[in-house]
Amino acid sequence: MNENKIHFQLFIVWKIFLFILFIYFWNYIQSAELLKKYKIANLKVCICTLGKNENKYISEFVEHYKNYGVDKIYLYDNNDKKGERFEHIIGKYIDSGFVDLINWRGIKGNSTYYNIMNSCYQSFHDRYDWLIFYELDEFLYSRDYSNIKNFYLIEQNRKKKQKQLVLKNKHLL
Numbered sequence: 483m484n485e486n487k488i489h490f491q492l493f494i495v496w497k498i499f500l501f502i503l504f505i506y507f508w509n510y511i512q513s514a515e516l517l518k519k520y521k522i523a524n525l526k527v528c529i530c531t532l533g534k535n536e537n538k539y540i541s542e543f544v545e546h547y548k549n550y551g552v553d554k555i556y557l558y559d560n561n562d563k564k565g566e567r568f569e570h571i572i573g574k575y576i577d578s579g580f581v582d583l584i585n586w587r588g589i590k591g592n593s594t595y596y597n598i599m600n601s602c603y604q605s606f607h608d609r610y611d612w613l614i615f616y617e618l619d620e621f622l623y624s625r626d627y628s629n630i631k632n633f634y635l636i637e638q639n640r641k642k643k644q645k646q647l648v649l650k651n652k653h654l655l
Contacts, residue, residue, distance in 0.1 A: 525631045527612040528554040530602035532586075532595055536618045537566045543618050544575050550622070551629035552614075555581045556606060558598045563588040 529552055533540060544555060555575075559568055568576075568583055575581040586598060599615055607613050612634050616622075627633035 525612070525634075526553050526610045527614065527630055527634065528552065528556060528606060528610045529614045529616055530556045530558070530599060530606070531616055531618055532558045532560055532598050533568060533618050534560040535566065537568065537571050540568055540571050540618060543621070544572050544581060546621055547630070548575070548580060551631045553610070554579075556584060556602050557581055558584045558586045558602065560586045560589060560594060560598070 529547055531543075540557075547555060557568060557572075561567070565587070572581055576583050584601075586594075591597075602615075603613060622630060622633070624633055
């Protein structure tokens with residue numbers, strides 16, 4: 483009698499395990515179907531950013547977003563005319579076409595940042611599905627998405643296909 487009770491308990495534990503496994507795979511399949519539906523391979527994402535005196539971490543920024551699925555980075559070089567040069571640090575990314583370096587060297591003023599972002603938007607918004615404005619010290623990380631395109635597709639769908647997605651100090655981990 484005791485042995486039957488143990489078998490019954492194992493049977494129940496096994497059923498609970500299978501149920502949890504089913505839920506996990508159901509969610510995985512739903513996410514995969516959503517990504518197929520929106521044709522992730524065709525989604526184009528770029529970043530517009532401004533750099534001034536940031537050679538020490540420009541490589542980390544570029545490498546992070548290259549590995550995270552961004553298609554292009556438009557880097558507006560706002561260093562002083564005789565200041566540091568991004569080409570010396572990220573030349574291989576510029577040569578490969580992953581980074582476009584746009585010369586705004588020596589331009590000063592209170593609205594420089596907004597003028598640069600406006601220039602980027604006006605110049606490139608029609609080439610990409612997502613145009614993202616990050617500063618060189620801003621990094622998007624997520625434990626749920628290994629690729630920025632997955633993140634934006636799913637978040638966009640959750641927000642009922644808004645034309646923009648704004649993240650303000652949102653921790654995604």
